[in-house]
Amino acid sequence: MSDIVVQPGSEGPHSPVRVDFVGTYEINRWRPLLQWLIAIPHFLILWVLGVVAGVCLFVAFFTVLFTKTIPEQLFGIIVMTYRYSWRVSTYALWMREEYPPFDFTTAPADNRMDPPTLLEVDDPGELMRWGPLYKWFLAIPHFVIIWFLGIGAFFAIVWAFFVVLFTGKYPAGVRNYVVGLQRWTMRVQAYAGFLRDEYPPFSFD
Numbered sequence: 001m002s003d004i005v006v007q008p009g010s011e012g013p014h015s016p017v018r019v020d021f022v023g024t025y026e027i028n029r030w031r032p033l034l035q036w037l038i039a040i041p042h043f044l045i046l047w048v049l050g051v052v053a054g055v056c057l058f059v060a061f062f063t064v065l066f067t068k069t070i071p072e073q074l075f076g077i078i079v080m081t082y083r084y085s086w087r088v089s090t091y092a093l094w095m096r097e098e099y100p101p102f103d104f105t106t107a108p109a110d111n112r113m114d115p116p117t118l119l120e121v122d123d124p125g126e127l128m129r130w131g132p133l134y135k136w137f138l139a140i141p142h143f144v145i146i147w148f149l150g151i152g153a154f155f156a157i158v159w160a161f162f163v164v165l166f167t168g169k170y171p172a173g174v175r176n177y178v179v180g181l182q183r184w185t186m187r188v189q190a191y192a193g194f195l196r197d198e199y200p201p202f203s204f205d
Contacts, residue, residue: 016198017190018110019086019183020118023096025170031094032161042088042100053081057193061132064194068129075123076106078195083110083119086182090117093157094164095175121190124197132194139192142200146188149181180204 056078060070070078087100096116103113110120160174187200 016122016124016196017187017200018118018120019179019186021090021095021116021175021179022118023116025172025175027094027097027164027168027170029165029168031097032164035094036092038099039088039092042084042091042102045102046085046088049081049084053078056081060194064127064132065129068126070123070127070195072123073106075195076108078193079108079119079121080104080106082121082186082189083117086119086186087114087117089182093178094161095170095178119186121186121195124195127194128197131197135194136192138199139188142184142188142192142202145202146181146185149184153178153181177204 056074060074060078063070063074084100084104087103090096091098091100098114098116100117101113103111105111105113108121108123110118112118156174156177160171163169163171163174181204184200184202184204187196190196191198191200
């Protein structure tokens with residue numbers, strides 16, 4: 001029986017932005033060849049959700065400026081798009097075998113419809129009124145670092161492709177790297193996308 005491994009993360013249960021992945025490292029060898037193809041319906045949905053998220057963030061920009069809040073339903077839709085993308089990404093990158101659900105629950109908290117993954121962002125209630133005007137600028141150092149880390153992730157995933165193909169086991173280091181990078185990226189998205197006011201740490205954990 002394969003061991004079930006929980007990704008390490010120091011963010012803890014009280015972090016306002018939580019991203020994680022739990023699952024076995026054992027993967028059927030054929031999956032790197034075809035799993036991305038099986039995920040095409042989800043990719044099409046993600047394209048639509050990307051448009052929806054863009055519209056929601058545009059509206060949220062003004063609601064924060066004028067009311068210092070994001071309406072609860074709008075906040076939930078934005079988080080749902082990030083959660084859906086994370087679920088699909090873990091499948092398309094053959095990190096797991098379970099097909100992600102077509103779940104569009106608009107809530108900040110993860111409903112655990114897809115047990116291997118977790119992505120949730122606490123609704124802050126009130127936000128800094130002028131945050132949308134400058135947060136993107138303060139986040140530039142993060143964007144630069146994440147860009148370079150993304151290049152590293154590309155080569156790591158290519159390596160994982162061949163490892164799974166020949167051994168049927170996902171490299172633990174690569175998976176930790178991908179999950180950590182997603183965790184870092186999501187915290188930056190939550191900050192620059194004015195979902196949260198806390199400046200994100202420069203950390204995978």
